[in-house]
Amino acid sequence: MASKDLEYLPNHVAIIMDGNGRWARQRNLERTEGHLEGLERVRGLVQHCVKVGVEFLTLFAFSSENWQRPESEVTYLLHLFVRAIENEANQLEENGVRLAFIGDLEAFPNELREKIKSIEKSFPPNPKLLLTIAANYGGRWDITQAAQKVCESVLSGVIRPEQINIDTIAKKMSLSEIPEPDLLIRTGGEKRLSNYLLWQLAYTELYFTEKYWPEFDVSAFEEALIAFSRRERRFGKTHEQIHSKDVESLSQ
Numbered sequence: 001m002a003s004k005d006l007e008y009l010p011n012h013v014a015i016i017m018d019g020n021g022r023w024a025r026q027r028n029l030e031r032t033e034g035h036l037e038g039l040e041r042v043r044g045l046v047q048h049c050v051k052v053g054v055e056f057l058t059l060f061a062f063s064s065e066n067w068q069r070p071e072s073e074v075t076y077l078l079h080l081f082v083r084a085i086e087n088e089a090n091q092l093e094e095n096g097v098r099l100a101f102i103g104d105l106e107a108f109p110n111e112l113r114e115k116i117k118s119i120e121k122s123f124p125p126n127p128k129l130l131l132t133i134a135a136n137y138g139g140r141w142d143i144t145q146a147a148q149k150v151c152e153s154v155l156s157g158v159i160r161p162e163q164i165n166i167d168t169i170a171k172k173m174s175l176s177e178i179p180e181p182d183l184l185i186r187t188g189g190e191k192r193l194s195n196y197l198l199w200q201l202a203y204t205e206l207y208f209t210e211k212y213w214p215e216f217d218v219s220a221f222e223e224a225l226i227a228f229s230r231r232e233r234r235f236g237k238t239h240e241q242i243h244s245k246d247v248e249s250l251s252q
């Protein structure tokens, strides 16, 4: 079965792209080679999402904790991001992909911040796919910055503390303009969220695979979509509830 034929396609897929380093080590390559190969998988996946109709793709490219890596690897990753943005922007736009970023971008070098700002402005609205890159992102940072904004609203008298509800906070979180992820994929064998989209993943289906990110090709992605589709069908409901025609026939 191909994912384009699936009844339930996730509208928003979030991914923790893990295992670049281990993939490289297995092949006696530098860790940076793993990141480079990982970028190739991103390219293929973006094209595939456009093809099958996934509308939102949110990738964890650099976590708040990644600064703790060796300086040379951090520098390499930052250069890779700048190069990728420069090289891919036109192609993305031609394919109807809009690029956006979430995370604490203040910590990045000026060059990267400027590139990010100009790229976000340059894309047209109503894309086929919104590709969001989480960079220097952490779920706890996200909740904290939302709390700060809510506090500012209280201090300026826009709302009273007792009026704060889930929706008030949700509106201040990153990705508040788009639907929450339907499916989270984590490659590389670990089964944890590693501080990714903690608020936004509350109801998301989780899919973990042993494959390292550079091995996660289009057919591996299709497997994840198929697994998601099957899970949605068993979402605690009965077949009859989902297919209302069958309910009618049962009651006859």
Ligand code: FPP
Binding pocket: 017, 018, 019, 020, 021, 022, 023, 035, 036, 038, 039, 042, 059, 060, 061, 062, 063, 066, 077, 080, 081, 084, 085, 133, 188, 213
């Ligand atoms: C995790 O693997 C991967 C990263 C921290 C970097 C991810 C970046 C890319 C795939 C490049 C994509 C670029 C853009 C612009 C989207 P790891 O290094 O933690 O692997 P390990 O756990 O095996 O060491």
